[in-house]
Amino acid sequence: MPELPEVETIRRQLAPRLQGRRVNDSHSHESEKFTPAKEAIGTTFQTLNRKGKYLIASLDDGRELIVHLGMTGSLTIVAQPPDDDPYIRAWWQLDGDETLVYRDVRRFGRIRCVPAGQYDTIPTLAAQGPDALSPDFTAESFYQALRNSRRRIPTQLLSQKPVAGVGNIYSTEALWIAGVHPAKRQISRAAAAKLHAALVQVLKAGLANGGTTLRDYRNADGGEGSHQDALACYGRSGQPCLSCSTPLQHRVYDARTLTFCPQCQPR
Numbered sequence: 073m074p075e076l077p078e079v080e081t082i083r084r085q086l087a088p089r090l091q092g093r094r095v096n097d098s099h100s101h102e103s104e105k106f107t108p109a110k111e112a113i114g115t116t117f118q119t120l121n122r123k124g125k126y127l128i129a130s131l132d133d134g135r136e137l138i139v140h141l142g143m144t145g146s147l148t149i150v151a152q153p154p155d156d157d158p159y160i161r162a163w164w165q166l167d168g169d170e171t172l173v174y175r176d177v178r179r180f181g182r183i184r185c186v187p188a189g190q191y192d193t194i195p196t197l198a199a200q201g202p203d204a205l206s207p208d209f210t211a212e213s214f215y216q217a218l219r220n221s222r223r224r225i226p227t228q229l230l231s232q233k234p235v236a237g238v239g240n241i242y243s244t245e246a247l248w249i250a251g252v253h254p255a256k257r258q259i260s261r262a263a264a265a266k267l268h269a270a271l272v273q274v275l276k277a278g279l280a281n282g283g284t285t286l287r288d289y290r291n292a293d294g295g296e297g298s299h300q301d302a303l304a305c306y307g308r309s310g311q312p313c314l315s316c317s318t319p320l321q322h323r324v325y326d327a328r329t330l331t332f333c334p335q336c337q338p339r
C-alpha cells in the first residue's frame with residue numbers, strides 16, 4: 073500500500089505538471105468510488121497538496137479533487153488514455169493533450185470531489201491526526217494520542233489517528249528502530265518520543281529513496297522506488313537482526329503479520 077513517502081513522491085512529480093491545466097474531459101469506472109472523477113470536468117487544477125495518504129488537488133471552482141490510492145492505485149500522466157487496460161478506473165484529459173490516468177488493480181482506492189476542506193463524507197480524512205511530516209506532529213502530541221487508546225501501537229498507527237501517512241512497512245521499520253514490541257498497547261513518554269523520531273526518520277529516508285516498490289507501487293513517471301533495498305525489518309522475518317543478529321520473528325496481531333526482533337523489541 074502506498075504510504076506517505078510513495079504518495080509524496082507522486083505529489084512532487086504531479087504538482088508542477090497539473091498546475092494551471094484545465095480538465096477537458098474525464099471518464100471513470102462505474103463504481104461510485106470512482107465516478108466523482110468526472111465532477112472535475114471544466115475546472116482547472118491549482119495546487120496539489122497531501123494530507124497523510126490523501127492527495128488533494130485544489131480546483132479553480134473552490135472544490136477539491138481528492139484521491140486515495142488504496143492498496144494498488146497509481147497516478148501517471150500519459151499522452152493518450154490507453155483503451156486496452158482493464159485496471160484504469162478513471163482518467164482526466166488535460167489541455168495540452170495529456171491525460172492523467174488513475175489505475176488501480178484491486179480497487180481499494182477512491183476518488184472524491186468536495187467543497188474545499190469539507191471532509192464529512194470522507195471520515196478517515198476528517199478524523200486523521202497530523203501529517204507525519206508536518207510541524208503539528210510532535211513527540212508530545214503523539215504521546216497524548218497514544219495514551220488515549222487501549223489498542224496495540226501498530227493498530228493505532230495504521231488507524232491514522234495519532235499520525236497520518238504511516239502504513240505497515242514504515243511502522244514496522246520505526247518500531248524496530250525505537251525498540252517497541254508490536255504487541256504493546258501503552259508506552260512511556262520517553263518511548264513515544266523515540267518512536268516519534270523513528271517514524272520521521274524512516275519516512276524521510278523512504279521519501280529520499282523515492283518510496284518502496286515491493287510489487288505494485290509506481291511513481292507518476294511509472295518508475296519504481298528503491299527503499300525496498302534499505303528495509304531493516306519489514307519482510308525480513310527469519311533473517312538476522314541488523315542490530316543484534318538475533319533472527320527476526322513474525323506474528324499476527326490484529327489480523328496483520330508484523331515482523332520484529334525479539335531481542336531489540338522486548339515484550
Ligand SMILES: [Zn+2]
Pocket residue numbers: 313314315316317318333334335336337
Ligand atoms: Zn535485534
